[in-house]
Amino acid sequence: MTTAPTGEPRWLSDEEQSVWRAYLHATTLMEDHLDRQLQRDAGMPHIYYGLLVQLSQAPRRRKRMTELAKDAKITRSRLSHAVARLEKSGWVRREDCPSDKRGQNAVLTDDGYEMLRRSAPGHVDAVRQAMFDRLTPEQVRSLGEIMQVVAAGLQPEGTDADLPWLR
Amino acid sequence: MTTAPTGEPRWLSDEEQSVWRAYLHATTLMEDHLDRQLQRDAGMPHIYYGLLVQLSQAPRRRKRMTELAKDAKITRSRLSHAVARLEKSGWVRREDCPSDKRGQNAVLTDDGYEMLRRSAPGHVDAVRQAMFDRLTPEQVRSLGEIMQVVAAGLQPEGTDADLPWLR
DNA sequence: GACCTTTTCTTGAAAGTTGAACTAGATAGA
């Protein structure tokens, strides 16, 4: 899905420009906010924390590397580096996949789980303060719908696998 | 404004969790999408493009480093590196500030302006396809309000300077 | 089995980011 600039560009309206600026502004500040909070309280960036959360919710607290990368929306390369770092910190360890000798499982360690348990309340609090405590229930509902639409539109092709009628 | 974890954590409701996941998912995909689009069509990451846009809209197409950093919501350090890179590419040049010998202006070059003019349509198109073409006018309006609220809540302290009654 | 393609994951180098330390110039007070 390339962005072929056709004949005449359709510029954004004044309102759209303003909304777009607000979107960029808010998402930038939010990401900075959470990165700083987690760096301070858990010693890692937001994305790494997200990896641990994914693992904590997986059966037996482990996941194949590729699956973890897909769920966290990062490349396998990036995940390799990230897991190496988390392994050094002791929150995660690697384990050979029994059924596929190419495969690796990332496993959340007990220390990792404990760290997560300790820092979760502070993180939820940060998310709440930054977003949910400021929005009306109606706005929360609306935001959910909007984000669903946007995410669906940007879903990488691979996800077409979930749409059998396209195959 | 630290996030002191008080006695009992107030967890997110099911709906809030789902909205939060959708938010993270959508914003991650959006940022990836725009980074890729601009890397391909303009040879730079999204944030660098944003710096050039800021400069193009400033009087005489120039801005003090600190002001540019503040407007783009990045640190002065990051801006130093970014401008060094953009200078090497020829899109920006530095210029001593006449009134303050410590100061530097970042100036958008003619080449930089031309590059912006060429790549703007494709970029607007990407934004449109990813967001505005998928939302109803009502949703666009709502998104704008929500992002305003969130951004306002995360505004760094410095911006209190704009609120005289707090001084 | 031999051959080719695909999938899984890692590696290394280049590019980008961060936070702290640092230089130079501005500012304010005694």
Next chain:
DNA sequence: TCTATCTAGTTCAACTTTCAAGAAAAGGTC
């Protein structure tokens, strides 16, 4: 003036991300 403090911007080292390249195993197909 002299001094202390603050501000503007850069630089360094440590860390993270990206992209291209590569090793190893799996899955066809003949």
